[in-house]
Amino acid sequence: MRRRIVAGQVFALVMAVVVLAPAPLAGQSSGKAPAVNVVKPVVPGVNVVKKTPWGDPDLQGVYTFSTLTPLQRPEALAAKVALTEAELAELEERDAQNRVAEDRPLAPGNPGTYNNFWTSNEKGRRTGRSSLIVNPPDGRRPPLTPQAQERRDQLTSEAAARRVGTPPFDHVIYRSWKDLPAYTQCVSRPMPRQSQAYNHGLQILQVPGYVVIHYESMHDVRFIPLDGRPHLPDNIRLWNGDSRGHWEGNSLVVDWTNFDPRQEYEGAPQGNMHFVERFTRVDAKTINYEVTVDDKTTWTKSWKFLLPWRAADGNYQKPEDLYEYACHEGNYRQMEDALSGSRAVENTAPK
Amino acid sequence: MRTTLLVILAAGGLFVNVQAHHAFNSEFDAARPIKLTGVVKKMEWINPHSWLTIDVKRPDGAIETWEIEAGAPNAMFRRGFNRNSLPIGTEVVVNGFQAKDGRKRANGRDISFPDGKKLFMGSSGTGAPGEGPLKP
Amino acid sequence: MRSRFTGLTIALAAVAALSLAASRVVAQTPTQAYRAPRTPAGKPNLNGIWQALNEANWDVEAHGTGASPFPELLGALLAEPAGQGVVEGGRLPYTPEALAKKKENFAKRLTRPTSRELNETTGDPEAKCYMPGVPRATYMPFPFQIVQTPQEILIAYEFANAAREIHIGRKPEAPAESWMGWSIGRWEGETLVVDVTDQIDRTWFDRAGNFHSDALHVVERYTPISTDHLMYEATIEDPRVFTRPWKMSMPLYRRVEKNALFIDFKCVEYAQEFMYGHLLSK
Numbered sequence: 138m139r140r141r142i143v144a145g146q147v148f149a150l151v152m153a154v155v156v157l158a159p160a161p162l163a164g165q166s167s168g169k170a171p172a173v174n175v176v177k178p179v180v181p182g183v184n185v186v187k188k189t190p191w192g193d194p195d196l197q198g199v200y201t202f203s204t205l206t207p208l209q210r211p212e213a214l215a216a217k218v219a220l221t222e223a224e225l226a227e228l229e230e231r232d233a234q235n236r237v238a239e240d241r242p243l244a245p246g247n248p249g250t251y252n253n254f255w256t257s258n259e260k261g262r263r264t265g266r267s268s269l270i271v272n273p274p275d276g277r278r279p280p281l282t283p284q285a286q287e288r289r290d291q292l293t294s295e296a297a298a299r300r301v302g303t304p305p306f307d308h309v310i311y312r313s314w315k316d317l318p319a320y321t322q323c324v325s326r327p328m329p330r331q332s333q334a335y336n337h338g339l340q341i342l343q344v345p346g347y348v349v350i351h352y353e354s355m356h357d358v359r360f361i362p363l364d365g366r367p368h369l370p371d372n373i374r375l376w377n378g379d380s381r382g383h384w385e386g387n388s389l390v391v392d393w394t395n396f397d398p399r400q401e402y403e404g405a406p407q408g409n410m411h412f413v414e415r416f417t418r419v420d421a422k423t424i425n426y427e428v429t430v431d432d433k434t435t436w437t438k439s440w441k442f443l444l445p446w447r448a449a450d451g452n453y454q455k456p457e458d459l460y461e462y463a464c465h466e467g468n469y470r471q472m473e474d475a476l477s478g479s480r481a482v483e484n485t486a487p488k
Numbered sequence: 489m490r491t492t493l494l495v496i497l498a499a500g501g502l503f504v505n506v507q508a509h510h511a512f513n514s515e516f517d518a519a520r521p522i523k524l525t526g527v528v529k530k531m532e533w534i535n536p537h538s539w540l541t542i543d544v545k546r547p548d549g550a551i552e553t554w555e556i557e558a559g560a561p562n563a564m565f566r567r568g569f570n571r572n573s574l575p576i577g578t579e580v581v582v583n584g585f586q587a588k589d590g591r592k593r594a595n596g597r598d599i600s601f602p603d604g605k606k607l608f609m610g611s612s613g614t615g616a617p618g619e620g621p622l623k624p
Numbered sequence: 625m626r627s628r629f630t631g632l633t634i635a636l637a638a639v640a641a642l643s644l645a646a647s648r649v650v651a652q653t654p655t656q657a658y659r660a661p662r663t664p665a666g667k668p669n670l671n672g673i674w675q676a677l678n679e680a681n682w683d684v685e686a687h688g689t690g691a692s693p694f695p696e697l698l699g700a701l702l703a704e705p706a707g708q709g710v711v712e713g714g715r716l717p718y719t720p721e722a723l724a725k726k727k728e729n730f731a732k733r734l735t736r737p738t739s740r741e742l743n744e745t746t747g748d749p750e751a752k753c754y755m756p757g758v759p760r761a762t763y764m765p766f767p768f769q770i771v772q773t774p775q776e777i778l779i780a781y782e783f784a785n786a787a788r789e790i791h792i793g794r795k796p797e798a799p800a801e802s803w804m805g806w807s808i809g810r811w812e813g814e815t816l817v818v819d820v821t822d823q824i825d826r827t828w829f830d831r832a833g834n835f836h837s838d839a840l841h842v843v844e845r846y847t848p849i850s851t852d853h854l855m856y857e858a859t860i861e862d863p864r865v866f867t868r869p870w871k872m873s874m875p876l877y878r879r880v881e882k883n884a885l886f887i888d889f890k891c892v893e894y895a896q897e898f899m900y901g902h903l904l905s906k
Contacts, residue, residue: 189664190664191664197773310905312904312905313900313904313905314896314900322892322893322896323892324890324892324893325890325892340776340778340789342771342773342776342778343773344671344771344772344773345671347771349771349778349780351778351780351787351789355785356785356786356787357785357787358778358780358785358787358886360769360780360885360886362885366883369885369887373887375887375888375890376888376890377888455796456775456776456789456791457789457791457794457796459789460799460800460802461788461802461803461804463755463802463803465752465753465754465784465892465895466754466755466803466826469737469740469743469744469899470740472899472900472903473740473900473903476900476903476904477903479905480903480905483905
């Protein structure tokens with residue numbers, strides 16, 4: 138029986154192989170491909186892709202990007218790209234037990250932090266892979282450049298110089314609000330967003346000429362024009378950068394530049410960062426969100442992660458499930474406590 | 489072998505990506521534990537942190553007003569909590585740590601009703617990124 | 625039999641009556657029968673980048689020119705332009721106590737918040753880069769963008785990158801108060817009508833100290849009146865502050881330049897010295 142090969146089918150087949158196949162490595166427990174992988178390929182004719190009334194692929198919906206899969210593969214698991222169905226089930230069982238273990242005693246010097254009561258519902262599912270990073274193949278960020286490493290060392294020693302008192306009851310001194318991360322100041326929270334303690338929800342809306350993403354966290358709204366206009370001039374730097382989108386088949390591809398150099402992403406300043414995002418709907422409830430991260434002043438190579446955005450979460454079903462996150466408006470007490478606390482410590486604790 | 493791998497991955501899930509607004513160790517002093525019994529005066533379900541104001545009766549009869557910092561409310565709204573969920577006048581017991589500058593603020597590590605039933609539960613955790621090395 | 629004279633009198637009387645009625649119609653109510661292009665869902669298309677072009681953010685009531693708060697530092701920069709006001713009927717109908725509070729607000733509008741109590745009770749929230757609430761967000765001197773989909777209309781405001789979603793076709797309940805309120809919308813012919821409730825009481829209507837309580841209820845109306853203009857009306861009801869409801873109205877103008885783009889005005893960094901400068905290391 139003859140088969141007519143269509144270019145799209147070949148492409149999809151190649152994509153499926155690329156996405157599903159674990160890297161050829163020793164140490165995998167069986168020779169079989171994993172039975173389950175939440176990271177789903179696009180297969181024309183099988184994944185039904187809706188279109189908006191004006192003909193753009195329809196990515197709209199309310200999603201969460203929460204996950205318990207780490208960004209980087211733990212070094213001990215270098216060989217293990219994907220989990221089998223049985224491993225995934227057991228891991229999620231352990232995750233559930235971790236959420237329940239609430240009364241963990243605090244180590245001396247630790248006043249505690251966010252606890253499971255406030256976050257447990259949103260910690261999300263595992264993707265079925267051992268890391269979100271898909272490139273490099275070891276699932277870890279590439280090495281830092283020498284200048285980036287030097288900067289990091291400088292910051293570490295500078296921060297150490299601002300510690301007073303005797304561990305574990307020592308204190309970091311904040312000379313001003315600038316000694317706190319931009320997010321703690323409620324100035325801005327880094328993009329691209331990665332899974333964190335809470336507030337993983339967002340909504341994608343589409344109108345002719347734009348894709349719009351409304352993030353619950355920081356009530357950020359990204360406007361992604363699709364009309365091919367150029368980026369803003371280089372001297373306009375924004376906390377959320379500047380986005381330009383176009384369609385490649387059923388995928389939205391976004392070029393993201395013009396970041397404020399004062400913002401940090403993955404421990405590095407964002408001024409030279411260039412992201413390329415790819416959004417692809419793989420089923421009614423899942424968008425594959427891939428981000429290529431390029432900054433040769435920070436990492437020796439570009440790297441890429443894949444984080445599915447899921448509509449299948451009871452926390453985020455409808456647009457009204459996104460609640461206002463008025464960060465700065467409620468932040469007075471925290472800023473007062475941090476700065477006033479530092480003043481009190483400075484006055485009493487000799488270094 | 490498989491179990492070890494899963495233990496490693498599961499452990500990673502505890503500490504990974506805890507990028508919350510901040511960790512409490514920027515404000516509160518781990519060397520100043522407090523335990524307060526008080527009556528709810530106000531519950532502010534606000535971002536980035538909820539605040540619970542309680543009136544505490546001191547042994548000498550004086551009333552002190554304390555502000556207790558808790559977590560972010562949006563996840564709570566999705567679980568059915570709302571502005572009426574902690575009524576004024578409710579008696580609560582708070583275990584936490586006092587503000588470094590000595591003012592009457594604390595983090596609500598552990599908040600329960602007088603009968604011991606937990607309201608919000610506390611746990612150990614890590615510092616927010618950029619705030620120093622991870623604590624064990 | 626009716627004489628011609630009587631007929632003429634009747635006609636003149638009718639014309640006079642119509643003229644009187646027309647003059648009682650307050651200036652800004654849209655009377656044109658403009659029919660806006662439709663979205664695919666069949667509703668008037670409000671998509672676009674819009675901006676108010678008036679002096680309402682200085683003072684929603686009629687006001688003359690005035691000095692900036694710090695003329696010795698700024699000269700004529702940021703001095704206040706005159707405005708005819710956007711309030712129908714002219715003056716805001718405050719209760720006597722509320723009017724006294726408004727005057728106190730104005731006198732203390734740039735008091736630096738050196739404590740939490742002071743921060744929560746005193747000062748223009750605009751200076752702190754707090755989200756402006758509704759309706760002030762509409763007439764801040766910054767653009768905003770309307771993103772219109774059938775069940776949800778998102779309005780993003782450049783100032784403080786404030787945002788709100790207007791829910792269409794359903795009435796979910798607000799779990800708590802918020803700075804930009806809780807918005808339920810519906811269509812009435814050519815007009816989007818939005819009911820805004822549950823606003824926190826810490827926003828102002830302008831820089832003049834005009835304010836509200838948490839009983840505030842706002843009903844907005846957005847009506848296209850040409851391809852590049854909307855007519856915006858907002859009815860304000862707050863029985864704790866005003867003796868009766870009152871209404872404001874103003875045109876909104878489309879930003880028509882090529883490549884008009886929404887650009888965040890994330891201003892928290894500009895408010896920090898004002899708010900926390902008293903806590904710096906010496």
